Amino acid sequence: MSKTILTVDDSRTMRDMLRLALQEAGFTVIQAEDGVHGLEVLQGERPDVIITDINMPRMDGYGFMKGVRGDPQHRATPILVLTTESSLEKKLLARDAGATGWIVKPFVPEKLVDAINRVAA
Amino acid sequence: MIRTGSLAERRAARLTDGDAAARQIRRSTADGELVNIVQGGQFVSEDPDLVIATLLGSCVAACLRDPVAGVGGMNHFLLPGADPARGDSENISIGVHAMELLVNALLAHGARRERIEAKLFGGARMMAGLSDIGDRNARFAEDFLKREGIQHVGGSLRGDSGRRVQFWPVSGRARQVFLADASIVREAAPVAPAKVEPAGDLELF
Numbered sequence: 001m002s003k004t005i006l007t008v009d010d011s012r013t014m015r016d017m018l019r020l021a022l023q024e025a026g027f028t029v030i031q032a033e034d035g036v037h038g039l040e041v042l043q044g045e046r047p048d049v050i051i052t053d054i055n056m057p058r059m060d061g062y063g064f065m066k067g068v069r070g071d072p073q074h075r076a077t078p079i080l081v082l083t084t085e086s087s088l089e090k091k092l093l094a095r096d097a098g099a100t101g102w103i104v105k106p107f108v109p110e111k112l113v114d115a116i117n118r119v120a121a
Numbered sequence: 122m123i124r125t126g127s128l129a130e131r132r133a134a135r136l137t138d139g140d141a142a143a144r145q146i147r148r149s150t151a152d153g154e155l156v157n158i159v160q161g162g163q164f165v166s167e168d169p170d171l172v173i174a175t176l177l178g179s180c181v182a183a184c185l186r187d188p189v190a191g192v193g194g195m196n197h198f199l200l201p202g203a204d205p206a207r208g209d210s211e212n213i214s215i216g217v218h219a220m221e222l223l224v225n226a227l228l229a230h231g232a233r234r235e236r237i238e239a240k241l242f243g244g245a246r247m248m249a250g251l252s253d254i255g256d257r258n259a260r261f262a263e264d265f266l267k268r269e270g271i272q273h274v275g276g277s278l279r280g281d282s283g284r285r286v287q288f289w290p291v292s293g294r295a296r297q298v299f300l301a302d303a304s305i306v307r308e309a310a311p312v313a314p315a316k317v318e319p320a321g322d323l324e325l326f
Contacts, residue, residue: 010234011217011221011224011269012268012269012270013217013220013265013268013269014217014221016268017213017214017217055225055228055229057233057234080323084218084221084222084225085225091324091326094326095326099326100325100326101323101324101325101326102323102324102326103321103322103323103324104320104321104322105218105221105320105321106214106215106217106218106320106321107214107320107321108320108321111321111322111323112321114323115323118323118325119323119325
């Protein structure tokens with residue numbers, strides 16, 4: 001059975017690019033537009049891996065990850081942060097919020113698929 | 122690369138940001154500071170006396186600002202050209218990345234996405250006969266604004282001559298001068314795409 005990936009990003013362009021890249025790799029893709037929307041989607045879905053941006057309106061990536069980790073259903077789901085940011089300070093914040101790994105944009109489809117397979121194994 | 126936190130922190134971040142720093146030249150004039158950016162560069166400011174300038178051929182510069190937050194900035198990018206083996210997605214991703222960096226830098230200065238307005242410049246057809254790189258850059262930028270719901274309030278795209286563009290990031294005023302000699306643009310803006318390594322690698326916590 002194909003793995004299901006939830007992507008959370010406020011940019012429509014980025015959502016479209018992620019969907020295309022992940023579907024081409026054989027994943028089932030579900031998407032949300034910000035942290036609040038992401039937590040809503042997770043009430044009815046059990047993705048194998050979550051990919052989230054950091055800078056988003058309403059609820060940013062840190063708040064979203066804390067919300068995910070606070071839900072017993074998703075406590076162990078791997079979360080990859082995909083962001084333009086690369087500062088150590090932000091990586092530490094993300095790690096403390098429950099991130100599994102960090103990828104700096106622009107994303108390379110093959111590397112992203114490898115990363116998903118690594119953390120989902 | 123994105124500036125957040127106090128002004129001092131932002132200044133420090135700017136100084137240590139080697140790649141972006143290498144793509145801008147800063148000098149003081151009688152009227153205020155002038156920052157020149159080249160391909161792959163961007164600059165964001167809240168200084169009403171500062172002007173950001175660049176030279177454009179087939180490249181595009183997006184000038185974004187949030188009139189309420191009083192902050193604006195300019196980037197300067199070129200889609201490197203489609204590699205037939207890989208399709209157009211990698212090509213587009215360069216442009217998407219340039220735009221996202223600029224939007225995020227504005228957000229870090231207090232801008233709100235829904236208030237951002239944009240002027241687009243450049244995308245000229247610099248060489249007859251070849252595929253129209255300028256038009257592809259212009260179309261990408263227009264489509265990006267439409268998809269992201271960012272208001273496109275002006276600027277000047279396409280045509281067949283290079284431009285010198287100046288943008289005042291706080292007032293949003295922009296000025297352009299067409300350049301008669303295309304070689305000025307080619308000399309000023311090397312066509313090597315911006316270095317984006319080591320993007321895309323996974324770092325596990």
